[in-house]
Amino acid sequence: MVDFSRVQKELQECNKDINVSGISVNPKSDNLSNLIGTITGPVGTPYEGGTFKIDIDLPGGYPFEPPKMKFATKVWHPNISSQSGAICLDILKDQWSPALTIKTALLSIQALLSAPAPDDPQDAVVAQQYLKDYQTFANTARYWTESFAKTSSAGVEEKVGKLAEMGFPEALVRTTLEAVGGDENLALEKLLSG
Amino acid sequence: MDVISNSKDANKKKRVNRSAKLKQSKLDVRREQWLSQVKNKGSKEENKGGVGAKVPVSDMHEGNEGGRGVAIAKLVISAVGEENENEGLLMSDWDSPSNSPTSNMSCSLASNMSNRSVINFAGSSCRSSTSSSGGCGCFYSDMTEEDDGDDGCLDDWEAIADALAAEDVKNECENKTDENENENGVEMSFESETERVKEGVVEDREKVNCRAWRPDDAYRPQGLPNLLKQNSFPMNSDRHYGGGTVWGFKNVGMSLAPLTCPICCEDLDLTDSSFLPCPCGYRLCLFCYKRIFEDNGRCPGCRKQYEQPDQGNANAALKLARSYSMIPRR
Incomplete structure (x- = not known):
């Protein structure tokens, strides 16, 4: 049975300084064992400007057992599965401590976004790309952020539609957009130059 | 010979309160037990004074059935010789608060007599009881003038015996503590605290007649431990651990x-x-x-x-x- 008094308190604490931390936790259903956390992409990384949703599942033994967390938003990151959103982070597994909270776990995930550990990957393809061709990795990650983690800006489909209207083939527009990280103007320049 | 006869007279006076005295000597024995324990540890400090009066005092304690009051009476009389009536009053006073610290009695002596050897003695015994209160001399000389009746003595004795009984329990607690950790400093400070509490008990009989220093008492010394804290301190040592x-x-x-x-x-x-x-x-x-x-x-x-x-x-x-x-x- 989840210790709901603690979860309740954690939610209150976390949502107090939501503007400062950029981290919020909200119940998904009314039983408080399914939560949705959101973190912002760290500044200076390919994830900057994105808002990432994280599925939180509290096991019965919480806080003595770690919360189960995975990305609900697609992320291009060596330690996060690009397919399932599973997170490879020690404090969510054997290094969990009951002194940690949902908020500190989310903060750790945010730190993981700015400091990937490709030597201990969750997604081998992404890790390979990170090690061999960082620039491509960064572009892809930016594109994914742009495509999946930004709710306010125009969607990728909209940009593809715009560029396709200019006369470029749609498949080329997609790959170009992905290569430059989703930036419409950069993609246009690249399409024009080559 | 004068000395002996004088002390015998003094003893006769005291036998008026025979039953009280028997109990009192019991209390004295108990008190001496823990005092000697303390002295073993604190002896270095005491000997710094260089007066050397402490050793004979403790010797007399062991030899004398009456305990402290009589022992001091003998010593003082041998030093001073014939004395006026005032001294008789003093003697009756010693009889009653013989449970009270040596330092107080000798301070009162010092305030009444100007004999140098007595003053020396007072100084040394002040040190031996590790009492740190300064104003006790005047206070006890006041009390001496007032207190000359036998009934007063008895009341006195009861009040002090109660206080002492309570403190014996505390001392047992303290001994337990010592077994656990042999910290000299802790013990010494504890002892000086109990001394001060005793003074408080004695003076209180004079004023309120039922309790020790009240927290709002203007005469309450600054160094006195907080009574509220002490009350919350468990008195029986059974469940007490360190x-x-x-x-x-x-x-x-x-x-x-x-x-x-x-x-x-x-x-x-x-x-x-x-x-x-x-x-x-x-x-x-x-x-x-x-x-x-x-x-x-x-x-x-x-x-x-x-x-x-x-x-x-x-x-x-x-x-x-x-x-x-x-x-x-x-």
């Missing part, structure tokens, strides 16, 4: 402990807040500790393995916590 340690532990623990358990967010009770399972200082309630200990047994604060409670300091902390938790419920 009195001084618990006291100190309480002060440290209360100031540092969080109000709620960081794991389960429940309020920490006094047992929990004095519970320190890990050297890193991370505190949690006993329920969460048990849960963690049965699981992986690592401290949530530093991830180090908790020590086994059988030999480790966790158990000691538990014991401390338990004994301490008894205190506020009294």
Whole structure:
């Protein structure tokens, strides 16, 4: 049975300084064992400007057992599965401590976004790309952020539609957009130059 | 020969209160037991004075059936010789508060007589009882003038015996503490505290006739330990585990402990807040500790393995916590 008094308190604490931390936790259903956390992409990384949703599942033994967390938003990151959103982070597994909270776990995930550990990957393809061709990795990650983690800006489909209207083939527009990280103007320049 | 006859006279006077005196000598023996224990430890400090009067005093204590009051009477008489009536009053006074510290009596002597040897003696015995109160001399000389009736003596004796009985219990507690930890400083300060409490008891009989210093008493010395604290201190030693340690532990623990358990967010009770399972200082309630200990047994604060409670300091902390938790419920 989840210790709901603690979860309740954690939610209150976390949502107090939501503007400062950029981290919020909200119940998904009314039983408080399914939560949705959101973190912002760290500044200076390919994830900057994105808002990432994280599925939180509290096991019965919480806080003595770690919360189960995975990305609900697609992320291009060596330690996060690009397919399932599973997170490879020690404090969510054997290094969990009951002194940690949902908020500190989310903060750790945010730190993981700015400091990937490709030597201990969750997604081998992404890790390979990170090690061999960082620039491509960064572009892809930016594109994914742009495509999946930004709710306010125009969607990728909209940009593809715009560029396709200019006369470029749609498949080329997609790959170009992905290569430059989703930036419409950069993609246009690249399409024009080559 | 004069000396002996004088002291015999004094003894006759005292035998008026024979029954009181018997009890009193019992009390004296008990008091001497723990005083000699203290002296063994504090003797270095006392000998610094260089007067050397302490050793004969204690010798006489052992030899004399009457105890302190008589011993001092003999010493003073041998030094001064024939005295006026005032001294007789003094003697009757000594008889009654012979449970009170030596320093007080000799201070009163010093204020009444100007004989140099007596003053020396007063100085040395002041040191020997490790009393630090300065104003006791005038106070006791006042009391001497007032107090000359036998009935007064008896009341006196009852009040002091009560106080002393209570203190004997305390001393037992203290002895237990000493067995646990041989800290000289702690003991000495404890003793001076009890001395001061005794003064308080004596003076109080004069004023209120029922209690020690009241907290709002203007005459209450600054150095007197807080009576409220003392009252909350358990008086019977059965459930008592290392009195001084618990006291100190309480002060440290209360100031540092969080109000709620960081794991389960429940309020920490006094047992929990004095519970320190890990050297890193991370505190949690006993329920969460048990849960963690049965699981992986690592401290949530530093991830180090908790020590086994059988030999480790966790158990000691538990014991401390338990004994301490008894205190506020009294």
